[in-house]
Amino acid sequence: MTQKKEYLSKNQKIVLDIIEKSAQPMKAYSILFNVQKKGLKAPPQVYRALDKLVEIGKIHKIESRNAFIACRNSACTITNATAFSICESCEDVKEISSSKLSKYLSNFQDKEGMKFNKYNLEFFGLCKKCK
């Protein structure tokens, strides 16, 4: 899961490092605040790193939250297909890695018979603690 880290640039490593240390999704400007001590002073430095890390699948963007989370599912790097559960009370986010689900969605066809290998699924509800 960390095997690609050595090919990352300095800024990409710094940004990935702080996201991986967080159990929960981080917002771009919160990341920026946290990496300022390491010399990344301006938004573009953070967003560039985020873009690259998303592109190579090391992190994912939680679209409904405008936040970024480290990937915990090695299959993602290849698939561009992601699924998450989000607690609407405590905002806890978990990446779902279910080969059954991903197979089902990858094989799904719309009314015109179209298939989509790339998708993002966000489930909402209450987590165990909050229920």
Next chain:
Amino acid sequence: MTQKKEYLSKNQKIVLDIIEKSAQPMKAYSILFNVQKKGLKAPPQVYRALDKLVEIGKIHKIESRNAFIACRNSACTITNATAFSICESCEDVKEISSSKLSKYLSNFQDKEGMKFNKYNLEFFGLCKKCK
């Protein structure tokens, strides 16, 4: 599908009307520009209407695009469960209404046995025209 329109407020009707006239998702500030001739001058007036329309299921937010599309699937009003196909080339967006898909996702359980009645799924690919 339009049965609830009479209960909407003036601004909500104006905003819904313009979104329904568009085949494709509209961005909030594009909506704002279009409704200025009707007296809605400031962002909060548009965002309030959007919030309400999303809440009652008349429109949906395409999270990956920060854009809003009219609902074409009467089941949505109840379910809070949505699925879309998005063309990465021409940005064409279609709401998917597949009872098979919605049943599958509503019944999906994560590793801890949790179920989620609410979800948003965005498929990405190339539409017929762009392929």
Next chain:
DNA sequence: TATAACAATGTTATAATATAACAAATAATA
């Protein structure tokens, strides 16, 4: 080693998206 080509970084400014806060008008209810 030079030097060209390319990639990564730094920096400033600004664009695009969204909400807070409060005042005024309107509608619903008693």
Next chain:
DNA sequence: TATTATTTGTTATATTATAACATTGTTATA
């Protein structure tokens, strides 16, 4: 009518994201 709640109007500001360009670092090869 008086009371209450909802909707609207308005200003200002917060949050998220990118454009543009200068600088530095790295790699390739002449």
